[in-house]
Amino acid sequence: xxxxxxxxxxxxxxxxxxxxxxxxxxxxxxxxxxxxxxxxxxxxxxxxxxxxxxxxxxxxxxxxxxxxxxxxxxxxxxxxxxxxxxxxxxxxxxxxxxxxxxxxxxxxxxxxxxxxxxxxxxxxxxxxxxxxxxxxxxxxxxxxxxxxxxxxxxxxxxxxxxxxxxxxxxxxxxxxxxxxxxxxxxxxxxxxxxxxxxxxxxxxxxxxxxxxxxxxxxxxxxxxxxxxxxxxxxxxxxxxxxxxxxxxxxxxxxxxxxxxxxxxxxxxxxxxxxxxxxxxxxxxxxxxxxxxxxxxxxxxxxxxxxxxxxxxxxxxxxxxxxxxxxx
Amino acid sequence: xxxxxxxxxxxxxxxxxxxxxxxxxxxxxxxxxxxxxxxxxxxxxxxxxxxxxxxxxxxxxxxxxxxxxxxxxxxxxxxxxxxxxxxxxxxxxxxxxxxxxxxxxxxxxxxxxxxxxxxxxxxxxxxxxxxxxxxxxxxxxxxxxxxxxxxxxxxxxxxxxxxxxxxxxxxxxxxxxxxxxxxxxxxxxxxxxxxxxxxxxxxxxxxxxxxxxxxxxxxxxxxxxxxxxxxxxxxxxxxxxxxxxxxxxxxxxxx
Amino acid sequence: xxxxxxxxxxxxxxxxxxxxxxxxxxxxxxxxxxxxxxxxxxxxxxxxxxxxxxxxxxxxxxxxxxxxxxxxxxxxxxxxxxxxxxxxxxxxxxxxxxxxxxxxxxxxxxxxxxxxxxxxxxxxxxxxxxxxxxxxxxxxxxxxxxxxxxxxxxxxxxxxxxxxxxxxxxxxxxxxxxxxxxxxxxxxxxxxxxxxxxxxxxxxxxxxxxxxxxxxxxxxxxxxxxxxxxxxxxxxxxxxxxxxxxxxxxxxxxxxxxxxxxxxxxxxxxxxxxxxxxxxxxxxxxxxxxxxxxxxxxxxx
Ligand SMILES: Nc1ncnc2c1ncn2[C@@H]1O[C@H](COP(=O)(O)OP(=O)(O)OP(=O)(O)O)[C@@H](O)[C@H]1O
Ligand SMILES: [Mg+2]
Numbered sequence: 016x017x018x019x020x021x022x023x024x025x026x027x028x029x030x031x032x033x034x035x036x037x038x039x040x041x042x043x044x045x046x047x048x049x050x051x052x053x054x055x056x057x058x059x060x061x062x063x064x065x066x067x068x069x070x071x072x073x074x075x076x077x078x079x080x081x082x083x084x085x086x087x088x089x090x091x092x093x094x095x096x097x098x099x100x101x102x103x104x105x106x107x108x109x110x111x112x113x114x115x116x117x118x119x120x121x122x123x124x125x126x127x128x129x130x131x132x133x134x135x136x137x138x139x140x141x142x143x144x145x146x147x148x149x150x151x152x153x154x155x156x157x158x159x160x161x162x163x164x165x166x167x168x169x170x171x172x173x174x175x176x177x178x179x180x181x182x183x184x185x186x187x188x189x190x191x192x193x194x195x196x197x198x199x200x201x202x203x204x205x206x207x208x209x210x211x212x213x214x215x216x217x218x219x220x221x222x223x224x225x226x227x228x229x230x231x232x233x234x235x236x237x238x239x240x241x242x243x244x245x246x247x248x249x250x251x252x253x254x255x256x257x258x259x260x261x262x263x264x265x266x267x268x269x270x271x272x273x274x275x276x277x278x279x280x281x282x283x284x285x286x287x288x289x290x291x292x293x294x295x296x297x298x299x300x301x302x303x304x305x306x307x308x309x310x311x312x313x314x315x316x317x318x319x320x321x322x323x324x325x326x327x328x329x330x331x332x333x334x335x336x337x338x339x340x341x342x
Numbered sequence: 343x344x345x346x347x348x349x350x351x352x353x354x355x356x357x358x359x360x361x362x363x364x365x366x367x368x369x370x371x372x373x374x375x376x377x378x379x380x381x382x383x384x385x386x387x388x389x390x391x392x393x394x395x396x397x398x399x400x401x402x403x404x405x406x407x408x409x410x411x412x413x414x415x416x417x418x419x420x421x422x423x424x425x426x427x428x429x430x431x432x433x434x435x436x437x438x439x440x441x442x443x444x445x446x447x448x449x450x451x452x453x454x455x456x457x458x459x460x461x462x463x464x465x466x467x468x469x470x471x472x473x474x475x476x477x478x479x480x481x482x483x484x485x486x487x488x489x490x491x492x493x494x495x496x497x498x499x500x501x502x503x504x505x506x507x508x509x510x511x512x513x514x515x516x517x518x519x520x521x522x523x524x525x526x527x528x529x530x531x532x533x534x535x536x537x538x539x540x541x542x543x544x545x546x547x548x549x550x551x552x553x554x555x556x557x558x559x560x561x562x563x564x565x566x567x568x569x570x571x572x573x574x575x576x577x578x579x580x581x582x583x584x585x586x587x588x589x590x591x592x593x594x595x596x597x
Numbered sequence: 598x599x600x601x602x603x604x605x606x607x608x609x610x611x612x613x614x615x616x617x618x619x620x621x622x623x624x625x626x627x628x629x630x631x632x633x634x635x636x637x638x639x640x641x642x643x644x645x646x647x648x649x650x651x652x653x654x655x656x657x658x659x660x661x662x663x664x665x666x667x668x669x670x671x672x673x674x675x676x677x678x679x680x681x682x683x684x685x686x687x688x689x690x691x692x693x694x695x696x697x698x699x700x701x702x703x704x705x706x707x708x709x710x711x712x713x714x715x716x717x718x719x720x721x722x723x724x725x726x727x728x729x730x731x732x733x734x735x736x737x738x739x740x741x742x743x744x745x746x747x748x749x750x751x752x753x754x755x756x757x758x759x760x761x762x763x764x765x766x767x768x769x770x771x772x773x774x775x776x777x778x779x780x781x782x783x784x785x786x787x788x789x790x791x792x793x794x795x796x797x798x799x800x801x802x803x804x805x806x807x808x809x810x811x812x813x814x815x816x817x818x819x820x821x822x823x824x825x826x827x828x829x830x831x832x833x834x835x836x837x838x839x840x841x842x843x844x845x846x847x848x849x850x851x852x853x854x855x856x857x858x859x860x861x862x863x864x865x866x867x868x869x870x871x872x873x874x875x876x877x878x879x880x881x882x883x884x885x886x887x888x889x890x891x892x893x894x895x896x897x898x
Contacts (some may be wrong), residue, residue, distance in 0.1 A: 074701075142882075200435065211444050
């Protein structure tokens with residue numbers, strides 16, 4: 016094991032220690048703790064959508080639909096199946112099951128993506144989002160439009176931190192592999208991609224599965240912070256929030272997604288004193304950023320530390336902290 | 343046995359008969375040309391072979407196996423590769439990534455290996471990388487390995503397209519107007535390269551060309567298309583003097 | 598039963614007409630810029646407010662009702678067009694060469710801005726649109742028909758025909774189609790691309806502005822969030838018809854309106870309405886990936 020990977024392990028470990036300390040010591044107010052968890056959940060969501068929109072180049076606008084499925088499935092497990100007992104043990108399992116179930120539903124979007132693409136696929140994802148919401152509103156057993164409650168506050172900072180790491184780990188290792196290159200080539204030119212032997216259908220299924228899995232996980236974590244969910248929490252507005260975070264941070268960049276999610280979440284909190292004007296100022300800032308920097312904060316670049324050593328571009332570019340993400 | 347066998351290939355775009363009853367036999371090691379005026383249906387033949395479109399009728403067999411109905415990626419991984427009339431590189435990817443993509447179907451590791459960075463993954467990635475660099479060396483592109491493909495000069499982009507096609511280890515290479523946009527010196531270079539390719543990589547080559555000089559120089563057989571119909575088949579010399587060809591093809595070029 | 602069906606047909610026709618007026622804006626902008634203008638629903642909402650304030654202002658003077666109505670329409674259309682052109686100039690134009698999604702995200706931002714700016718300045722309380730026209734109910738056998746309903750349908754259809762003519766027959770329309778086909782070439786051919794794009798925004802929004810006034814006559818409750826749902830529905834209508842296609846948008850709008858009106862007759866809860874609409878959309882897109890009247894463009898290789 017190289018020095019670098021040992022350092023990474025140490026950092027990851029320190030992160031865990033820090034999370035536990037913060038949580039136990041009560042050093043930070045409950046409010047800040049909550050915001051930190053939102054940041055983490057949003058990082059997971061943003062990375063997962065970045066896989067579809069940023070790396071594969073589709074335009075999915077219905078990510079909240081996946082999130083909803085994860086949120087409801089996990090809540091059913093903890094509340095209805097286990098009646099809020101053995102929470103700390105059941106919860107991790109519930110999150111994973113929620114992720115898997117959500118992944119299974121991704122075929123609804125993956126199959127149309129074989130034939131439909133671009134803006135029309137965007138509409139398919141939008142329709143998916145609306146249908147999920149509409150179905151949830153019509154299932155009385157799940158509270159219908161009134162929502163579902165009774166979840167314990169099972170999500171904690173350690174949970175969120177761990178899932179963030181898993182997401183970053185998976186996305187990073189996937190992207191810097193044959194599969195990742197194939198996914199990028201779909202973004203560049205799908206027909207040509209097929210014609211250099213890339214099984215584009217297989218890749219699309221893979222990407223949608225993984226993206227949906229993590230969206231489901233994020234939904235599960237979200238449900239157990241809020242302790243109350245209703246179909247409206249997963250409306251199209253939520254999807255557009257995630258979209259904004261992806262493009263704010265920059266497509267095709269892991270670090271960009273981390274930044275995008277953090278900046279967006281924290282900024283909206285900082286603007287809270289503005290009251291209703293918060294949502295006036297926020298969008299204006301977004302528009303200004305898009306005009307000045309259309310490719311987002313990171314603009315297709317990746318943080319060097321996240322790129323596997325053998326993929327880093329050697330030579331003069333190494334001096335700068337970032338190199339082209341599409342390596 | 344012939345490498346590629348096409349029988350009665352026909353294709354309609356709506357009411358337009360773009361290819362009509364096209365037949366061809368390619369033996370291993372040959373260089374065969376496909377010529378014809380603009381819109382004759384040449385590129386469509388390539389698209390049909392590589393599964394971009396499904397033919398309205400006809401058979402295409404590669405080493406005895408039927409290709410009609412297969413997906414493009416399956417056809418490519420059987421050993422056919424192609425270039426495009428207008429360059430279609432993965433523009434934002436690096437030159438090295440462009441030539442590594444052809445290994446998609448051959449890489450012997452799964453998603454789990456990639457996620458866990460297993461030994462198998464490392465070995466394969468190294469092999470793919472070395473192969474890619476080797477290919478770039480052979481095409482004199484190695485120094486651009488980490489440049490984005492779109493940043494290359496035109497001639498280099500054309501070369502990269504061929505290199506990328508070769509990265510999937512084909513036995514049959516389809517070249518769609520490889521000399522398009524090249525000056526005479528570059529064309530000479532290209533002809534040399536194609537001859538070298540054929541021996542070095544043990545290829546059979548089927549190429550579309552507009553410029554007579556190119557086809558006459560390297561092709562052993564030529565098929566001539568006009569409005570989707572095959573109007574002549576034969577050796578370059580016979581083609582050059584065939585009156586129907588002169589009328590349909592050269593005649594138009596002169597006017 | 599037949600009567601109810603006929604009655605619902607009429608309601609569908611009325612609703613579809615309004616949707617069509619809004620869907621047209623989506624489709625025109627998309628046709629010319631390949632931009633899904635997510636702010637369009639909120640532009641519609643703004644137009645309702647313009648209509649509301651204009652109506653209040655005109656009603657306080659003693660002018661004939663029909664004149665009030667026409668003036669309200671005019672003011673709303675004009676101001677809405679102005680706002681849209683302003684947005685296009687300030688927010689979209691700098692992004693013309695940027696990645697396509699940047700413009701889409703900007704559009705989302707503008708939409709949010711319009712909604713919340715309205716909310717912040719005018720408050721969340723819904724406003725009731727005053728009745729501009731005396732609402733007479735006609736009875737046709739057992740069928741009841743209101744004058745507003747007839748007016749909405751007629752005005753919408755006239756506007757649509759007018760627009761269709763403009764796009765198909767006039768120089769401006771020709772230039773629009775040229776720009777939508779290939780901006781660079783159009784520019785070389787001497788088409789003033791920027792002006793044509795602004796004109797497209799203006800026309801599309803003016804039509805939405807007309808839709809806004811008509812809508813608020815039929816459903817006279819105006820609030821800052823009203824644009825969201827109607828905007829999405831109009832957008833879906835445009836897509837079902839084949840986005841970028843003017844006639845397709847009209848077709849899609851009527852289909853969707855009928856779905857909306859007839860679903861509650863078959864399925865109990867009104868919330869199924871969305872479910873059915875989106876399922877229809879999904880099926881249309883799976884069967885015809887570019888919508889009902891969209892060009893099926895086999896990609897050239
Ligand atoms: N995807 C498509 N949809 C409809 N028509 C097409 C399509 N592709 C090609 N065609 C038509 O089929 C005919 C043959 O086209 P093709 O591209 O095969 O010609 P070509 O011989 O390669 O010509 P060129 O020398 O110009 O490349 C042309 O009339 C062309 O317009
Ligand atoms: Mg051609």
